[in-house]
Amino acid sequence: MLKIGIFSKLSRISVRMLRYYDSAGLLSPQMTDPFTGYRYYSEEQLPAAEQINALRQMGFGIADIARAQRQENGREQFLQLFWEKEAELSGEAREIAERLRLLRTAMDHLRKDGTMTCYNVTLKELPQRTVASVRKKIASYDCEQQLWDILMRETGPLKLEPGEPCLTLAIFHDGEYKESDVDVEVQKTVKGSYPDTENVTFKVMPAVRIASATYRGGYEKITQVNQAVADWVRENGYEFDGLSFCIYHVSPYDTADPEQYVTEVCYPVRKN
Structure with missing residues (x-):
């Protein structure tokens, strides 16, 4: 002993x-x-x-x-524990990888100009367009993909003809930033007319004048882009006039690399 x-x-x-x-x-x-x-x-x-x-x-x-x-079936219990731990650690690894990506991006910006990337803001008009639309309240902004999944699933059998240009965008209907229970609408421009489905509505959106900035990279940059647009609006004698939205030129559907995303941040405006 x-x-x-x-x-x-x-x-x-x-x-x-x-x-x-x-x-x-x-x-x-x-x-x-x-x-x-x-x-x-x-x-x-x-x-x-x-x-x-x-x-x-x-x-x-x-x-x-x-x-x-x-447990009597200790082997099975341990296998179950291993599977659960593998899923947990994989999730943590993805979070760490994302944090490293953000850190390296910030370091690159500091090396280049000492501050942050500048964004070019333009004033333009988005023409009238027909869209397929899904609008729901979702748990958080990160859950937007759920709405796109609904739109793609329910319109698949309709064989939609894309609009010209074919735009995919998300409109944020809350008048403020919310931590949860957010009201989001996703839209895809289409050509022709189609019957509504259980969750998809087809409608005509009016033309709108917007101040917009297009950038490449992950969605964490949107706050910086918002600041650039807000500064432009103030400096050029405009004011905000409607719900903000994002046009996804290159989205997660197109690439798995967030650094390759191309997003246009749009705010309806009018002259003071």
Whole structure:
């Protein structure tokens, strides 16, 4: 039998953690002296200790490990834990990759001009157009893809003829930025007439004068573009006059690389 200190050295688990594992039912001593309270482990418990170390390094919590160990079909329980952890870590890896991309983009901007990228704002008129439209409240702006999925699914059988130009855009109907429960409408310009479907409405949109700025890159840049448009509106004697919208010239449907997105940020305006 091994005293707890020796087992601690062999297993590379601190005495404090061995005591905690015991209280959690994860790894209990082979024997505890009823008079002295000394804990003794056996050499046969070293593989179990090594398994715990490996699982902890993978990021599993003590409660999850103990629960899986208590199950009769422990192997299946651990496989389920592994699948869940793989999905969790994959999500975290994507978030980290996105943060690194944003960081590198910011570093590139600082190296080039010391501040941020400048955006060219233009005044133009978007002509009257026929559109296929889906408008719903969604959980957040990041969920906009749900609306496009509905539009594509329900109009697929109609064999829509694209408008000229063929524009895909999203209109933001809330009068403010919202953290959740956002009112968004997506539109695709079409040629001809078609019957409405369960969620898709076909309608004619009037011509509108807009101040717009087109940029390349991820959607996190929209705040900077908004500032450029707001500055232009103020400096040129215009005022905002309607709901903002984004035209997607190159979208996630076209490329998986956010740096290749091309988005036009549009604000209806009128002269003061």
